[in-house]
Amino acid sequence: MGSNLTPPQLRRGGLNGGDNPGLSQPPWWRNRLLIPWLVQALVGFVLLLLVAFLLGNLVRNLTAAGLLLSWRWLGQPAGFDIAESVLPFQAEMPYWRGLLAGLGNTLRAVSCGLIGATVVGTLAGMANFSSNGLLRRLVRVYVELVRNIPLLLQLVFWYFVVFLSLPNGLAALQGPGVVLAKSGLYLAGFHNGLHWVGPQLVNDVWQAPLRLSVEFCALLVGLVVYSGAYIAEVVRGGIASVPAGQWEAASSLGLGWLASIRHVVIPQALPVIVPGLNTQYISLAKNSSLAVAVGYADLYAVAETTLNQTGRAVEVIILLLGTYLVLDLLISALMNALNQFVRIKER
Amino acid sequence: MGNSLTGDLPPGFLQRSKDWLRRELFASRVDGLLSLVLIGLILAALFGLLRWALLQANWAVIQLNSTLLCIGRYPIEHQWRLWLLTFLLAATAGASWGLLRSCRRADRPGLLWPRNDRIAAAVLLAVCLITPPALGLSLAVAGRWLAIAGLLLAMRWLLGRLGRRLGADAIKWFALVWPVTYLLGMVLIGGGFGLTPVASAEWGGLMLTLLQASFAILLCFPLGVMLALGRRSNYPLLRWGSVIYIEFIRGAPLITLLFLGQNILGFLLPGGLAPERVWRAAWVLTIFAAAYLAEAVRSGLAAIPNGQMEAARSLGLSTAQGLQHVVLPQALRVALPVMVGQFISLLQDTTLLSLIGLMELLGTARTVMANPDFLGHYGEVYLTLALLFWCCCAALGLGSRALERRLDPHHLPNL
Amino acid sequence: MIAAIAEEATQSLILEAKDVHKWYPNGFHALRGANLQVQRGEVVVIMGPSGSGKSTFIRTFNALEDYQKGTIQFDGLPLGNDLRHIEAIRREVGMVYQQFNLFPHLTVLQNLTLAPVLVRGRSRVQAQQRALELLARVGIAEQAGKFPGQLSGGQQQRVAIARSLCMDPRLMLFDEPTSALDPEMVREVLDVMQGLAADGMTMVVVTHEVRFARQVADRVVLMADGEVVEIAPPETFFTNPSHERTRRFLDQIL
Secondary structure (H helix, E strand, C coil): CCCCCCCHHHHCCCCCCCCCHHHCCCCHHHECCCHHHHHHHHHHHHHHHHHHHHHHHHHHHHHHHCCCCCCHHHHCECCCCCCCCCCCCCCCCEHHHHHHHHHHHHHHHHHHHHHHHHHHHHHHHHHCCCCCHHHHHHHHHHHHHHHCCCHHHHHHHHHHHHHHHCCCHHHCEEECCEEEECCEEEECEEECCCEEECCEEECCEEECCEEECHHHHHHHHHHHHHHHHHHHHHHHHHHHCCCHHHHHHHHHCCCCHHHHHHHHHHHHHHHHHHHHHHHHHHHHHHHHHHHHHHCCCCHHHHHHHHHHHHCCHHHHHHHHHHHHHHHHHHHHHHHHHHHHHHHHHHC | CCCCCCCCCCCCHHHHHHHHHHHHCCCCHHHHHHHHHHHHHHHHHHHHHHHHHHHHCCCHHHHHHHHHHHHCCCCHHHHHHHHHHHHHHHHHHHHHHHHHHHCCECCECCCCCCHHHHHHHHHHHHHHHHHHHHCCCCHHHHHHHHHHHHHHHHHHHHHHHHHHHHCCHHHHHHCCHHHHHHHHHHHHHHCECCECCCCHHHCCHHHHHHHHHHHHHHHHHHHHHHHHHHHCCCCHHHHHHHHHHHHHHHHCCHHHHHHHHHHHHHHHCCCCCCCCHHHHHHHHHHHHHHHHHHHHHHHHHHCCCHHHHHHHHHCCCCHHHHHHHHHHHHHHHHHHHHHHHHHHHHHHHHHHHHHHCCCEHHHHHHHHHHCHHHCCCHHHHHHHHHHHHHHHHHHHHHHHHHHHHHHCCCCCCCC | CHHHHHHHHHHCEEEEEEEEEEECCCCCEEEEEEEEEEECCCEEEEECCCCCCHHHHHHHCCCCCCCCEEEEEECCEECCCEHHHHHHHHHHEEEECCCCCCCCCCCHHHHHHHHHHHHCCCCHHHHHHHHHHHHHHCCCHHHCCCCHHHCCHHHHHHHHHHHHHCCCCCEEEEECCCCCCCHHHHHHHHHHHHHHHHCCCCEEEECCCHHHHHHHCCEEEEEECCEEEEEECHHHHHHCCCCHHHHHHHHHHC
């Protein structure tokens, strides 16, 4: 043991010292098998205490306020109106119909937003690889501009600055089959399911088979522009993940830019893009709750009014959180299915 | 040389610009057409914006309300405390900047004032010179802003000099100055310790925005790291607890959580213990941000090979020591860009506080526009706010990229 | 000095693994009653086909892997569920990995001083002194200020060896230390290991380097299918093995 690698002074801390440790049992807090249980028991105990403390307070305070959990108020008449609704709703209908109408409005905004943001994001993401330098730089400006400004600010900007400053009546912006005025967006459509009718000015008020409120338009444009920028980055990342050799191979086969991106690059980029899209879609669904800032009666807006009228804070928030959770899970499930599809195709 | 039409330009400059234009804008007939259309659109947009900004917009709404937008309805007689705090922050920031720059690594000696730093200093001075007159502030106030910029740069210069002598350990110790400054700032803003209290309901504007964001960023960090470790733990209870927390928070829109904080927190705590509205919002933001930060940290942890922890353990380090000295420093470095991204969104998310009736920047702006004198000046106010947010967020992003480059060079495992 | 060590080696057992069984969580039976005794000052080389459990076996010696049946004793200390023993053994047993596992965010010097300062409670100055000595010994004293990513593979592995030596271990485990290296760098690492062996370090080495085994090993072990098949001095092992399995293995690698 005379080696210079093991100086004797380092022998402290007793591997060899003391009585034969091989025969002694370790104390329970130094037993490798027990430690996981000890830690978990401790953490579990603390968590349990915390939950018990909070729930205890909740029950006590709610009882004192006479607001103990009950769902009966859902059946009482709401008493408020909803300006526009996919599902029919009037003030004398019960609260649950109101919340349902709000959910309908949320679903409309989310589904339209998903489609719009996907189109905008895909185009913008692909434009990053355009041969036109100006277009590439313009897309960078778009993404950097949108990502560094709060969505809520963008929404109120679209609503108060852009849509509310539109003219009404004859001065409104008019296109073939489309009229955009302060009172809304008017689209051509089938009247009575028979004849094709465009927007018409009747007594200085526009009328058309299909009218979208400016609130909805502002929300939709805001969500599409915002999520579009994030989706553009997801698409860009996905395309960038395809090795450069694939582009070269495609162009050496004589494929043009559009053909190579469509037939060679996108199919390989999709497995990378889809998970990123999932995240963006979910955040779009959650972001739609900012509709309340532009006066669009989505689920959150209706829930807020309901709470203010009934004082049923706990029930309303359980409903709200539960609904958004289900919405997220729904989107995730759809995107997972798409992911599977994309992967199988890749193989 | 020098007697041709191109003058002092390097030879071939015109040719190179022509090549560049052809390559970037007119590579093909389609590209050329597209470029022309885009140039037309950009010019039209710029022209419209300029015409509006110079001829139609009424910027008095910003000039007259700049103080309100900055600090809300904070009592005038106590405003000196905020000035003091700003000076303090400028000194601390300048000192940190100088120290960070001075700690050059042995293998990469750097300049004391590299190009980026000179640009940053120039921008800072320019902003402090131009903004006060543009806002129509008094000479005294303008002088103060200039003094603040001067103090920052002076500290930057001083510590840049001193730092080389103090060595790398100085940075570690200096990191402690920030929490102290923060606590001092809280006292200056809120009062106490001999200062007249100013109720949190009177805080507002940009100050409240920054306060909320910084509070949440500071506190969500330890919470987020713990949650990330919990999610990767071998212990099912810790893992599932973290997963449920993270996924529940990430599944809910922030506005519903803020709503929950305002309406239910009072019920969850014994009477009288519930914090004021501003603090409720701050805690909800913290809890919210922690879940997202945990995911960022988790991605960083996942990037560190198992061998690192094994090597630490076979050297005799305990799990906690291995995490503290080996795994976390690397994981946080990997996660830095994502984390800064989360912090940027958190700063943006503070605007949601206006929806629950707090007077942060957007909330104050809304009260400004509700004033009959300034009715309808949405464009001016919102564009100013957008510019402000854009600058803050872009600066954070730039800073994080600079920090990343500084921390990175060869440090990633070369596997 | 060598003679003294040799004499002691005959007397004192430093590591004893008896009938060690390990099942992975997926049910794979990785070790099936492996046995090994290592004397103080001895160099044991473990060879065997891939998947034979060599790495798993030496990873059980400092509790990086647990085992379900059998006993392992280090210097009389049983390696079981007592964390005090595990911590003590890890302090005294050094390990060098195929992938070096240097800490990329720390300089070479910081890599070497981290554990002595944190675990042994030495002062920073003391630890740095010892670290520089050991760096000089593995021949890279001039790289102390660099980061691992700036070094070649061979240099990194030598730093890893020095890092383990900084803890003044009584036993060094090497898990295929040259397998991840470019061929021209293998020699420099093996030379360092040979020097260690000459100085009397007790070593257990998992490797495919036949020349190293022939020159340095006191005994060579063949593992196959989670069992120790043959233990013999190198001359016997390579020229006249007693087991058919060893012969087949040697046919494949020689």
